[in-house]
Amino acid sequence: MTRLVLIGAGGHAKVLIELWRALGTLELVGCLSDAEGPAGVLGVPVLGGTELLEVLRNEGVAHACVAVGDNGTRERLGAQATALGFALPAAIHPAALVSPSARIGAGAQVLARALVAADARVEGLALLNHGAILDHDAVLGAAAHAAPGSSLAGGVRVGARALIGVGAQVKPGVSIGADAVVGVGAAVIADVPPGATVTGVPAQERSF
Ligand SMILES: CC(=O)SCCNC(=O)CCNC(=O)[C@H](O)C(C)(C)COP(=O)(O)OP(=O)(O)OC[C@H]1O[C@@H](n2cnc3c(N)ncnc32)[C@H](O)[C@@H]1OP(=O)(O)O
Numbered sequence: 001m002t003r004l005v006l007i008g009a010g011g012h013a014k015v016l017i018e019l020w021r022a023l024g025t026l027e028l029v030g031c032l033s034d035a036e037g038p039a040g041v042l043g044v045p046v047l048g049g050t051e052l053l054e055v056l057r058n059e060g061v062a063h064a065c066v067a068v069g070d071n072g073t074r075e076r077l078g079a080q081a082t083a084l085g086f087a088l089p090a091a092i093h094p095a096a097l098v099s100p101s102a103r104i105g106a107g108a109q110v111l112a113r114a115l116v117a118a119d120a121r122v123e124g125l126a127l128l129n130h131g132a133i134l135d136h137d138a139v140l141g142a143a144a145h146a147a148p149g150s151s152l153a154g155g156v157r158v159g160a161r162a163l164i165g166v167g168a169q170v171k172p173g174v175s176i177g178a179d180a181v182v183g184v185g186a187a188v189i190a191d192v193p194p195g196a197t198v199t200g201v202p203a204q205e206r207s208f
Contacts, residue, residue, distance in 0.1 A: 001027040008067030009033035009046045016067040017042045019093050057084050071161040075143035078107050078125045
């Protein structure tokens with residue numbers, strides 16, 4: 001069976017271990033983590049830090065999955081793995097609903113109960129978390145994250161590395177800039193500039 005290394009060993013790694021086990025298509029050889037932590041995650045050994053990526057690649061492990069919630073870190077580690085020659089398969093939970101006309105990029109993650117509707121696009125290393133909705137023609141940008149239960153309506157565009165908080169709602173056609181943050185439970189009814197943080201109903205920009 002094709003072997004895959006998981007980069008990350010925290011909470012998001014647990015979710016992805018269970019996703020890959022549910023799919024049953026790849027063998028998990030272990031997790032890598034640069035942080036101090038336990039020797040294993042849900043029965044998968046932590047082999048060491050990311051310096052082992054090159055060793056594993058040389059041993060013939062050809063697939064990697066970046067199991068890190070932070071968007072910038074996920075993007076950086078994804079680029080590192082790609083540069084070493086790893087393929088980053090999209091992780092799509094068997095209980096997700098993905099339209100046949102949707103497109104899912106390399107290393108993207110679509111978790112259980114998430115919905116990707118007609119002609120929507122999940123770009124590389126983006127994360128559509130549990131129960132999140134990416135409706136028709138919407139785009140979740142590279143390494144962006146739509147948190148659990150968030151809803152991105154038709155034609156919404158989310159820029160690279162943006163975070164849409166848990167349960168947030170975004171009006172049809174709205175654009176969210178790169179690196180923006182939408183707070184938990186916000187209702188976004190107007191475009192959000194790159195790097196801005198918005199909260200509340202209706203969402204308003206505020207500095208933290
Ligand atoms: C599987 C998973 O867990 S995925 C997890 C995905 N992550 C998320 O959804 C988290 C999104 N992050 C948030 O919503 C955060 O609260 C942020 C980014 C908006 C603000 O975070 P912080 O800078 O840490 O703010 P902090 O908690 O210190 O609160 C600062 C102020 O903002 C208010 N505030 C914080 N979040 C919100 C919110 N979502 N809506 C309204 N007000 C908020 C606080 O009440 C506080 O108000 P005050 O200054 O009047 O007392």
